[in-house]
């Protein structure tokens with residue numbers, strides 16, 4: 001399970017040698033906001049359970065396909081992984097003391113490589129402690145991956161299909177409850 005401590009940038013940057021190496025890489029953190037959205041809609045519209053259900057469904061679909069995770073700078077203690085890292089220890093050492101997201105992404109790590117990261121996550125960075133002196137340590141945006149584009153496309157289709165399905169459902173219900 002990933003750690004949940006919040007670290008100051010300066011503290012993380014101190015761990016920069018072969019025996020003690022911490023990295024800062026943007027990771028995906030679950031976004032549970034959809035729950036509030038669905039519950040909020042229900043209380044706003046108590047007389048219409050159908051609308052509440054549809055709202056919850058849409059929120060969950062949106063959450064699953066689009067925004068179920070948001071990016072956050074996470075801290076990884078890779079000290080015990082240095083010798084095993086297929087890219088070698090030097091690249092890891094050179095990625096310390098900064099936001100290494102772009103370096104990490106540029107390598108094109110596989111999905112199994114990304115899953116492996118979870119084993120080393122010890123917490124997140126307090127973004128207000130990040131230096132922004134132009135030394136490349138400012139939070140960098142990871143390049144938008146094709147997965148994001150695909151989910152955007154699926155979301156657009158869903159947004160079009162959902163109202164049609166709801167209309168169809170309403171029609172069927174009305175037809176059979178006459």
Ligand code: HEM
Nearest residue numbers: 076078086087091095100103104107109110113116117120
């Ligand atoms: C927790 C952090 C990291 C983990 C768990 C990790 C894991 C891996 C794994 C599993 C591979 C083998 C290829 C793959 O399956 O993707 C790999 C390759 C590599 N990694 Fe990392 N990595 C990490 C961080 C980094 C960082 C920060 C850099 C900085 C540039 C880096 C540079 C490389 C390079 C250069 C290769 C070799 C690519 C090749 O030879 O094709 N890695 N890494």
